[in-house]
Amino acid sequence: MKFKFIEERLFKLLMYLATLAVFGFVVSIIWTIVSRGWGAMSWDMVSKLPGGGFYVGKEGGFLNAIVGSLYIVGASTLLGLLVSIPVVFYMNVYLSKNSRLAYVARLAYDVLFGIPSIVYGAFAFTIMIYFGMKTSLAGGIIVVTLLIVPIFIRSMDEVARTFPRELLDAAYSLGATRFETIRVVLRQIMPGIATATLLSIGRAIGDAAGVMFTAGYTDSIPTSLSQPAATMPLAVFFQMSSPIKEVQNRAYAAAMVLTLIVLALSVAGRLITNRFSKHRV
Amino acid sequence: MKSLIKYFTFTSELRSDEQSEENILGRRQRIFRPDYKFVRGKDESEIRAEGLNIHIKERHILKDVNLALPDKKITCVIGPSGCGKSTLLKTFNRLIDSVEGIRIEGKVLLNGEDIIGSGQDITRLRRKMGLVSQKPCPLPMSIFENVAYGCRIHGLANKRKLKMVVKHYLEAVGLWEEVCDRLNTPAVRLSIGQQQRLCLARSLAVEPQFILADEATSALDPISSKTIEELFVKLKRNYSIIMVTHTLRQALRIADYVVFMYMGEIIEAGDAQQVFNDPKHELTKKYLSGAFS
Numbered sequence: 001m002k003f004k005f006i007e008e009r010l011f012k013l014l015m016y017l018a019t020l021a022v023f024g025f026v027v028s029i030i031w032t033i034v035s036r037g038w039g040a041m042s043w044d045m046v047s048k049l050p051g052g053g054f055y056v057g058k059e060g061g062f063l064n065a066i067v068g069s070l071y072i073v074g075a076s077t078l079l080g081l082l083v084s085i086p087v088v089f090y091m092n093v094y095l096s097k098n099s100r101l102a103y104v105a106r107l108a109y110d111v112l113f114g115i116p117s118i119v120y121g122a123f124a125f126t127i128m129i130y131f132g133m134k135t136s137l138a139g140g141i142i143v144v145t146l147l148i149v150p151i152f153i154r155s156m157d158e159v160a161r162t163f164p165r166e167l168l169d170a171a172y173s174l175g176a177t178r179f180e181t182i183r184v185v186l187r188q189i190m191p192g193i194a195t196a197t198l199l200s201i202g203r204a205i206g207d208a209a210g211v212m213f214t215a216g217y218t219d220s221i222p223t224s225l226s227q228p229a230a231t232m233p234l235a236v237f238f239q240m241s242s243p244i245k246e247v248q249n250r251a252y253a254a255a256m257v258l259t260l261i262v263l264a265l266s267v268a269g270r271l272i273t274n275r276f277s278k279h280r281v
Numbered sequence: 282m283k284s285l286i287k288y289f290t291f292t293s294e295l296r297s298d299e300q301s302e303e304n305i306l307g308r309r310q311r312i313f314r315p316d317y318k319f320v321r322g323k324d325e326s327e328i329r330a331e332g333l334n335i336h337i338k339e340r341h342i343l344k345d346v347n348l349a350l351p352d353k354k355i356t357c358v359i360g361p362s363g364c365g366k367s368t369l370l371k372t373f374n375r376l377i378d379s380v381e382g383i384r385i386e387g388k389v390l391l392n393g394e395d396i397i398g399s400g401q402d403i404t405r406l407r408r409k410m411g412l413v414s415q416k417p418c419p420l421p422m423s424i425f426e427n428v429a430y431g432c433r434i435h436g437l438a439n440k441r442k443l444k445m446v447v448k449h450y451l452e453a454v455g456l457w458e459e460v461c462d463r464l465n466t467p468a469v470r471l472s473i474g475q476q477q478r479l480c481l482a483r484s485l486a487v488e489p490q491f492i493l494a495d496e497a498t499s500a501l502d503p504i505s506s507k508t509i510e511e512l513f514v515k516l517k518r519n520y521s522i523i524m525v526t527h528t529l530r531q532a533l534r535i536a537d538y539v540v541f542m543y544m545g546e547i548i549e550a551g552d553a554q555q556v557f558n559d560p561k562h563e564l565t566k567k568y569l570s571g572a573f574s
Contacts (some may be wrong), residue, residue, distance in 0.1 A: 096381055166418045169376055174431035174487050175408035189423040277423040279467040
């Protein structure tokens with residue numbers, strides 16, 4: 001009897017500590033980037049392009065990287081949704097539960113999920129060389145789309161697989177074709193779509209390796225798809241590798257902005273999810 | 282296509298009447314008569330099954346079912362669990378098609394037209410067969426959209442007409458008063474009995490000829506079941522209702538025609554009075570007396 005109590009107490013304590021540890025990590029990461037980046041942070045940093053001597057500590061900002069990242073993330077998220085929603089819909093409504101094709105497809109997405117982004121980058125780089133393309137915004141968008149499509153599909157699929165069969169039957173019994181059930185399916189898996197989008201954005205915005213070869217880096221804001229584009233993680237990387245202390249601190253400032261963007265997107269995502277999932281059965 | 286054209290005629294008729302409230306109400310009788318929308322074969326009425334055999338993989342689910350169900354009546358299909366009642370019902374609207382390893386032999390005639398076979402427009406068929414399932418299953422949408430969904434997929438897009446149709450059918454199931462001020466709230470917030478009535482309204486909104494009810498009241502509380510039963514009795518003036526039920530008492534209360542099934546076979550079918558009071562078959566007698574269930 002006594003042992004039971006001790007057991008309960010002990011595991012409760014362990015769980016509490018684990019939870020606290022995770023929270024601690026977040027706080028310490030934020031503390032590190034804020035304590036080093038705060039001094040270098042200024043309105044110029046987020047509103048100006050890098051000046052001539054920006055990378056040796058002179059004036060300018062990293063607006064180019066912020067805009068580049070947002071371009072790439074926005075476009076690839078949109079493309080990713082356009083590709084993955086039909087895939088998920090097809091796998092769950094058209095294919096039967098024991099379908100071979102669905103099995104193979106899911107396996108393939110699992111493999112794609114695990115491929116590191118540097119490999120995607122290298123893969124796209126070879127193809128781009130083959131076609132004689134230079135590093136460009138378009139290249140970055142395509143690689144990041146490739147990178148996040150498996151995340152989209154797998155996380156939406158997990159939700160779609162729990163889709164109640166009776167809902168489909170209800171729609172069919174009203175005379176809906178399979179395609180016409182898409183409104184029902186989308187509404188029901190909306191939370192899944194939202195979660196998938198958040199995960200994907202998180203990965204897309206933080207990815208440095210994939211875009212290094214494909215989007216390149218530039219000090220200006222791209223005005224067309226064929227121009228190279230800077231990204232936040234690379235801005236952090238390049239400044240961090242500088243021997244000059246001031247420039248290093250700017251890397252922390254950039255990391256701070258990146259974290260803030262992720263935070264803002266996550267909060268917005270949560271709010272939107274709650275709004276759209278109220279109809280869920 | 283034909284049904285679509287008829288649908289438009291139906292809605293334009295509605296329009297000409299929508300000037301005054303009085304007219305709309307006066308039209309209810311006609312809206313409630315689904316039969317004018319369908320071309321009927323020589324065989325007036327009903328569903329007829331001829332030599333219907335269904336196998337799922339190796340299992341023989343329905344065995345040589347021959348059946349003729351009367352029009353504008355409540356038919357109760359009774360029998361112990363697993364005897365094929367639901368399968369029979371699902372064959373009528375071909376929802377059975379999605380079952381893996383299914384093999385259907387024989388004929389099911391609807392208004393004299395065989396509905397088994399590949400040449401059928403399944404969506405048209407299913408539209409004629411309103412389904413009320415065991416567990417209420419509202420679509421993940423608002424109350425309004427639940428009823429409007431069926432009309433929308435059949436091509437009705439006009440907001441005003443949709444509103445009329447929704448109001449009309451919610452009134453028909455006695456839900457309008459309860460929900461008219463919150464049509465845009467999610468349907469899942471309704472109580473379970475209200476959800477079931479909503480599902481009924483949703484089925485009626487696409488103007489079916491039959492209502493298939495698969496143990497439609499078994500998940501409901503007694504008061505809600507009673508409401509549904511009363512609705513069915515009211516609706517049988519204009520619809521043929523085929524109802525699978527586990528509750529003998531319910532069948533006794535509302536059935537006009539009874540089909541007793543056992544192990545995939547039809548043991549006895551006939552007028553409710555006759556089957557309940559004077560069953561011909563030994564098994565039916567036993568079942569009715571509660572020897573097995």
